[in-house]
Amino acid sequence: MGLLSLGTPLTWEEARPYADLVRERGIEQLLNIWKKAKSKERDILLWGDEIEYLVVSYDEDSKDARLSLRQAEILKDLAHDEELRKAGGCVPSLQEINQKPGQRVPTFHAEYGRFMLEATPGAPYGGMLRDLLTVEPDMKKRRVIAKQHMTNNETPITMTSFPRLGVPGPFTQPYYPPHGPIARSIFVPDEIINPHIRFPTLTANIRSRRGSKVCINLPVFYDEKTPNPFKDPTVQYDLSDYPEDGDVRNGAAKDGHVYMDAMGFGMGSCCLQITFQAKNISEARTLYDQLCPLGPIMLALSAASPIFKGYLTDIDCRWNIISGAVDDRTEEERGLKPLNENKYVIPKSRYDSVSTYISQDPGFRPEYNDVDIHQNLPLKQQLLDGGMDEPLAKHFAHLFIRDPLVIFSESIKNYLVENNDNFENIQSTNWQHMRFKPPPSAEDAIGWRVEFRSMEVQLTDFENAAFSIFIVLLTRTILSYGLNFYIPISKVSENMETAHRRDAVLSEKFYFRKQVFPPRYANRSGKGTSVSPGGSMSNTPKPVELGPVEDEYCLMTINEIMNGQPGPDGFPGLISMIESYLNSVNVDVETRCELARYLDLIRKRSNGTWETAATWIRNFVRSHPEYEKDSRVSVAVNYDLIKAAETLGNGEGKGTSLWKGLFEKR
């Protein structure tokens, strides 16, 4: 989540009159940063991941695994440890530790769910390939440190969604009954929300702005004994404590679907995000665009969330659940009523795929931005008048069609153009699958960054490291060869939907660009295995005759995208491109061998040798002796599944049946 400013938050009704002011000031702050930082140049790559954890609490007597709501206590304890270090106690100082490569002290953060933790490396990783070997040990260390600050019956697990969040009966420790005044959910209590005032306010204001509770319907996975047609039996139709209790009587819960009605179902799920610092703004814009088409591919490949609210569903990924869980659009904005109070019909939630490319590279064609998007035109004009170019102004003007959801009265009074709080208010509540992050302030040492946001968190640190390292190596390869992954942005959105389908990684095809090498390489070698790394694309010879955009891409399986197609004209595969990049740079044998292990995971996930976490979890449930083949994930099955996730997460279980599928051919 974005910044945690402190102060007095306004309700939606109080905040609404300030929306234009916050947006105007946000643009003013952005322009101030952009003007001073647009010519920032730096050489080094810095990057870092974010891993989110569920904190689970076991009750060994009843063989139950619930969500522990002790986030605040655990974070406080972690911070206390940090103070001890700083005071020079027996634990080594942060500085001492950070000076040794690979020995950074991780940083822990709060997250939306009161049962979640987020951890990042204490300092970003550098650009040396050898640094990549510190990623997995760093992730392992985070898990160990987190665990040290929990009780004996608590444990951190890296599972994207908690299977029994929102089931009838207790699923948190301690237990609270559902149906509080903030989310007004019939399934989850408000006590699952991080009590920091920003989070309940965000939850309530999304609901108020929308005019109803958020509404998520996931197709159920029909197993042998699942009632057909399925009607979600956990929905209560007869409540009347809040006006929102009428949502289900007005058809919010769809037949054949698992119905959810609160922000916590989405923002309570865990992901793996990667942020890169580029050497300058132009490189950041290139990376933003080039990684954009990879978002859905990596979502499908990292799929890890087949269970929601106690049911196996027919989808494998969390993305659309979060999208629905923070969808603050009114009925007018969703096109259900003629526009009257609102300005636009908006096709997407604030949490959705990217809708416009931003780079000015020669490989970009205007046809790739094939989706008409609403823009805040007066604010866009201000950006253009300030000197910003059209594609970047359009990007921000699109983000700025949204209202600020949480406004602190202090931030209205204490406005400074040198800050970025008003800008971040809008920026950090536009949760797109890529984020373009300007420096926090005009004077900041931190540069222009790009965040890759679509991946699901993996059960083990080996996998989390593999996915992170794959993305880092891919960015190096993209920049080194000047690769071009552009496809029309509407196809990226279509791919995003495809990525959710059960087992999409093996059974679906995705739109992908056929010829990704810039012309000077393409002329020499279509396969790209013999290309040498080059400089920028500015040396590219005269542009070749461009054909129709539709001829530039086709449908490919993820196996083809990663591992390549047969034949001299077939797509060479991203992994072989990364390998030729590695061949072209100086890298010692040990590093090269270790990196090969990580690339091998991506290769095997893509060709089906190893299962996604989603498939593994689904199979775990379906082959459990106590599973009743009715799609329901019971207390007993959940307990064993969470224990298995803990075992694997701790790097144990090798050689046992747990390993089957995930890291061994089933």
Ligand code: ADP
């Ligand atoms: P947010 O939640 O806003 O996306 P976080 O601060 O949680 O951001 O995580 C940002 C990630 O970016 C961390 O992994 C951190 O190590 C990394 N990072 C920090 N500074 C830089 C930088 N200058 N360049 C690149 N990455 C950075």
Ligand code: MG
């Ligand atoms: Mg987070």
Ligand code: MG
């Ligand atoms: Mg965040």
Ligand code: MG
């Ligand atoms: Mg974060």
Ligand code: MG
């Ligand atoms: Mg992030």
Ligand code: MG
């Ligand atoms: Mg969507």
